[in-house]
Amino acid sequence: MPGDDWAAKRPSWLKSAQRWFGQLIGLIAPLHARLALATNGWISPNLGGRPGIIMETTGRRSGTPRRVVLTYLPDGERKVVIASNYGRAGHPAWYRNIEAQPNVVVIYKRFRRPYRARITSGDERLALLRATDDATYGVYAAYARKTDREIPVVVLEPVAQ
Numbered sequence: 001m002p003g004d005d006w007a008a009k010r011p012s013w014l015k016s017a018q019r020w021f022g023q024l025i026g027l028i029a030p031l032h033a034r035l036a037l038a039t040n041g042w043i044s045p046n047l048g049g050r051p052g053i054i055m056e057t058t059g060r061r062s063g064t065p066r067r068v069v070l071t072y073l074p075d076g077e078r079k080v081v082i083a084s085n086y087g088r089a090g091h092p093a094w095y096r097n098i099e100a101q102p103n104v105v106v107i108y109k110r111f112r113r114p115y116r117a118r119i120t121s122g123d124e125r126l127a128l129l130r131a132t133d134d135a136t137y138g139v140y141a142a143y144a145r146k147t148d149r150e151i152p153v154v155v156l157e158p159v160a161q
Contacts, residue, residue: 040110050136053079054107055156060100067107068094072156073132079106079115079156080128087146095152106156115156125153 040054050071059066073080083095098104098117106113120128129151133140144151 040107055081055094056105056107056112057094057097058101058103060097066094066097068092070094071136073128073135075128075155077158080132081154081156082129082132082140083152083154084140084143087143089147089149091149091152095154098154103159104156114159114161116159118155118157120153120155128153128155 051074052069052071054067054069056065056067058064070081083092085092085095099119102117104115104117106115129140132153140151
């Protein structure tokens, strides 16, 4: 049984399209992320018309900087990111890192800006998850149907410099 009931309430034709799109993104995204990371964001982390960022976290065990490329939903100055891990059973490492240390750096086109990550819950989580899912043609609903865990939604809020 999926961890998120909202994902099951989609028409069957849309579920099929979401599966196909999710598989395609699963192949393209890792290659694209390597290019963005290798160029420190000079090659845009945007993917398929979706805005992207490089997020730098602090490793929860090592204490060293860790970078990941993520797509996000713009929400004013805030950025909403989803810890879907492509629908795999466990949370992504970056999510575990922000649980331990919520201060992150967002890198875009070589510019660095500090943010503070906040894990959402309840109605806020569901509303942001649905908005992000709609903006990505339902890919997060497809991921939610693949896993039993609740997919976390994280809001990155800018920190005054």
